[in-house]
Amino acid sequence: MTTHPTPPAPVPVTPPAPAPATLAATRERLWAALDARDEHAAAATVFAARDAGIPVEDLLLDVIGPVQAKVGREWAAGRLTVAQEHAVTAIQDRVIAALAHRIPGPRPAGGPTGGRVTVACVDGEWHALPARLLAEVLRGRGFTVDYLGAQVPTPHLIAHLHQNGSDTVALSSSLPVRLPTAHAAITAVQAVGLPVLVGGAAFGPDGRYARLLGADGWAPDARAAADLLAVGLRRPGDAPSTPEQGLPHLLDQEYTLVTRTRVQLTRDVLAGLEAKVPAMAAYSAQQRDRTAEDIAHIVDFLAASLYTDDAELFVGFLSWTAGILRARGVPVGALLAALDLLADAQRDFPRARAHLAAGHRALTRIPTPPTPGPHA
Ligand code: B12
Structure with a gap:
């Protein structure tokens, strides 16, 4: 009888260690890829993390979502141009699409379905x-x-x-x-x-x-x-x-009237600002258009705050705008002047005047340049 030597115990095959795929590391890598506008690297980062075991839902909500919010912060701080923001958002959209194609479709008939x-x-x-x-x-x-x-x-x-x-x-x-x-x-x-x-x-x-x-x-x-x-x-x-x-305060018609006169209000405030702020005489046509857009935006937020009857909505928007202006080295003085001109135009609208006054107080209280938050 011959004896065979006992076969050696199988050596456990250690899979090659995947790159650490923590959510934080994946966010950093995704941001670096987006910052370089490298779509392939962005998709590869997300798929590597998925292959390393991070669920698709976590990638969507704890990686892609927060990185997109960072895009907003970088733009608000003046570190990303509008065109770069557009390019990055478009890449994120395509990465989501690619990831979504790996999600199984609706559960089969008879199985659990969410409707x-x-x-x-x-x-x-x-x-x-x-x-x-x-x-x-x-x-x-x-x-x-x-x-x-x-x-x-x-x-x-x-x-x-x-x-x-x-x-x-x-x-x-x-x-x-x-x-x-x-x-x-x-x-x-x-x-x-x-x-x-x-x-x-x-x-x-x-x-x-x-x-x-x-x-x-x-x-x-x-x-x-x-x-x-x-x-x-x-x-x-x-x-x-x-x-x-549902919103009895709307009966005072302030929201309706501000909305209806939006175009004229914007024109009047722009003309008033040009009379008040001598530096505006040197504005290019493009700068003038941007200022008109900013004023129209202020009027729209005032209208929204009247609709909800919540001055905080208007105050939050003004604080955000002041942060954006400061990040671009623009003094907030013109913003305060625009509020004063709007208040003059809203003489017969007590709610609008109260919201404008709350905005004015908030702006004069902001001591140091705030860092605009994701949804400031
Ligand atoms: C990308 C972007 C754009 C793109 C949008 C392209 C696109 N395909 O989406 C473009 C360039 C078009 C754009 C335009 C503008 N934008 Co923009 N934009 C952004 C940015 C950078 C990212 C938005 C985003 O995707 N966020 C990421 C996700 C994850 O956000 P999220 O809200 O947390 O989403 C979650 C929840 O809200 C919730 N949720 C969302 N929807 C729903 C629905 C239901 C039913 C439920 C239950 C839950 C739910 O679930 C989501 C996932 O968990 C934000 C910055 C930011 N921080 O969000 C600015 C931002 C929203 N934009 C802003 C502004 C001002 C504008 C413009 C007015 C700029 C301008 N002057 O033209 C225009 C307005 C356009 C318009 N008419 O809508 C401001 C808004 C400021 C304010 N005070 O309201 C922000 C905050 C920028 C900033 N940092 O200041 N923008």
């Missing part, structure tokens, strides 16, 4: 990326998602719901100036019997404007939104049928 959700940005809202993140997170959680993208006119949204059906509508808005439009969209969707979930920076960090506008639900981020939808939203019951019923 059909229509995700759309309100009319005029260009910030589609937050809504896209939400759409992909919901898809990953087993919902069937109809993603309609940026600025969806309310009549088209309603027509789409009639034609395609939906269990819930998720409306996204990043700019508070879109709140009146969001209100109209919420009311219109509820009128066809569907519940509306809202989200995005426009609704405030605590969702206060979502409650004010009668939405059926609000969530601060896509994870919380998916959790909420998994439990189910109540269908609209006794929501006020006209804005005035």
